[in-house]
Amino acid sequence: MIKSFVSLSRCISRVSYRFVPRALSTEATDEIFDDKNYDSIAKSVLHGTTTGHDLLVLQPYVKWGPQKKINTKADLELEEATALVSTLASWSVVGQMVVPLESIEKKKVFGKGKLEELKQLVRKNKKINGVFISLKYLTLSQKRELETLFRVPVFDRFTIVIQIFKENAVTKHAKLQVALAELPYIRNLLLSETSNVQLGSGMSPEALRCTLHARETKLKEEMKKCQIYHHTLEKNKQQRKIPLVAVVGYTNAGKTSIIKALTGEKKLQPKNSLFATLDVTLHQGLLPSRLKVLYIDTVGFMSDLPESLLECFVATLDHVAYADAILHICDGSHPDLVRQRDHVFKTLQGLRNLPPNFLDRVVTVRNKCDKPQTDVTFEDDLPVSATNGTRLAFLQKIIESVVMQTTNRKVMVFKVPMGGEEAQ
Template sequence: MFSLRNLTRRASGMVKRSLPIKRKTCVATFMVINRRAHETTEKEKDELEDEEYDELSSRFLGIAPGGHGALVLQPYIKWGANKKRNTTPELQLEEAVTLLKTLQNWRVVDKMCVSLMNLKKKELLGKGNLESLKIKVRSNPEITAVFISTNLLQQVQIQELRHILGVPVYDRYSIVVQIFRAHAKSQEAKLQVAIAEIPYMWMKLNVVKETREEHVGTFESHRKLLQVRETKLKNALLKLKAQRHLLRSKRLQNKIPTIAVVGYTNAGKTSLIKALTGDSSLHPRNYLFATLDVTIHQGTLPSRLKVLFVDTIGFIQDVPATLIEPFVATLEDAMNADIILNVHDASHPDRQAQMDHMQATLKGLIKDQVVINVANKIDRISEDIPRLNMLGVSATKLIGIDGLRDELDKSILGATGRTIVRIRVQSGSRASAWLYKETTVTNVEADPENAQYLFMDVITTELQLKMFRVFLKKYE
């Protein structure tokens, strides 16, 4: 009754005409499981809430609810092997300023660049620069803190500088942790932020011990407090990893293609996902680290194939690996995706340094997936996009989005082992119903030689074809 006459005829391109797709159950199930992964029990919430720890962390991290008027200092290596050659001190300084402005109630009072031979001196700066900085700080009462834009200062450096300048001193680690704290909304994100600050807390506690700032009994109490909290958080992280493993297993079981959207912070990842999916529930925000959760969003490619877009935390230069490490549990979802969509801000003045950082970061994370590089925000630049050697789009103006969808369509078939196959089946048969349920139907045409039969173009895997053959043998 059923024919396999054209089973091996494979289309070379996308078929434009299509019928509505009925395969929604597995995608919906996956989305529900993803939402549940973000839900947290009351017990887990209690592990994150600890008044005694909050008091200690506020002191160690230098959290100031009322904010600070800060002087931003950008140190840079003037020459030698450690000199950065893909950026400038001025561009680095501007990123540091933007980073600081992300914190509520903080403002930039003054800023300066300082050249150094290295970052290892006890006072960090030479005598001349140190004296100049000291005069700037002490002569301006609006300066209540100094932000030194390097990934992690030695604790002895912070102590020395604070003593000389008379105001709190922050590095990028302490500032980014505070931004993470402010932007973490879900319990999952709060857990990862809580773990990210633990190494910094240990460093601060060791300084307290060495400088004997606390009574021995108080120090021991704080040590036990930190030790207990770290153990609880690590156990909670293991549970999170198990939940994420369940998500990945469910995705593999349902064979839903996934596209991970990664990029430098504020490159426009969420805006791009909104443009690709039409998801009106997404509300992109124009500031650094607006997204701290890995979230899943359903989309449909031109071929009518259902896919999942994975939104991820943004990356940034000059932060310790320990700050990002807790987020690896959720980043693994992205790194196991079928395709990596690497989004760059084409309009950013420090674009090259950001691109280099992303390339180096992804090299250590991805496996052998196809990486599609996208230059976002092209509506803000005048240069020729082909020079960027990537697809140019504007997520907010919807420029180039259709072209990107087409590129994703082509790439996802090869990445997931799918092909477009034309199959001849009887109209209204069990075979046609099976194809609608188990594959993605892109086009249906009546057989011109026999009106009782249809030609169905479907996107399918080799496994699905084998299952279809078994099905036909059963009902022939």
């Protein structure tokens, strides 16, 4: 009995496969990123965040009104905020609390009474040498006002997440993405308020604009040179006919662990940390019918990312639009599953150049079913465990079904005589 693949548009008796390198190997050179003028600007805003800090983590939440979040709880957001800090080497959390607000648009974020309480807390605790306010971003005037009050550096989600990206970026492409992502933040923060706030770098607004523009131009020119890797993905898809399976999900949901379990690739080393993967990487696997596929590991999703970080992040997901199947990996044991799941679907639907039947290609996988599960269930989710292999064989069959449908393939079985010409 012989099993072979038949494309409905064209019969294929034998396909020649060429494996695409797993990651862009071009090393990042220091010359590209060295810029003393820019470094002085960034330091005035980011506080030299390579040194590490012992932080008080504050999670603001709006109690009511249009700014109140749904599908989550403040303590779950606080848990994510502390996990962000713990991801960084030489950073630690020495205190944490949820702070109720009426609005996040106040000049000093918090009300007068709460500010006095926080000021006393920070000044009395000598272990605290920084405050992380888990909002998407703070304005420059908010940062300056709070730093004057607390007498320690103040960080928002952007400054923490960008530091994680910097620590985890290895390849030239990843480092360029991170470097480009922080430019809009610094530009908007400084140039929007230069008439009222003195720049820590001592530059005039005109000099600042020129410095930022020159750096952006240089980085974008280097980024163009890296596009060959992403073009290789599309070329492989069009010319070699190897199906692509994109693996997406909220950060630390277990995407890399699932890929390792499906491919058996021993060199893959999943990490229990946020944003452990920053580069698009490819990993070859086989479906039950012996059809070769390439699994694409991607950057993890996270809510409440500033726009410049989100744009950088979405740019790495362009290949999802032409993937033949998309695995959406959820952490079934996470108490904030609903918010994480909704955020991933919302981000996917906002991607560029999506085919009309895009959602038909998405398979939602509820990973970590070997751990205690949340009470929330979704009918279409497939519970699996990358750790002990539960239902992975069934997952492979589901992937194969989607790939066959998307690529217009069929699996056909032929009975042939033993020793006959057909079997040779």
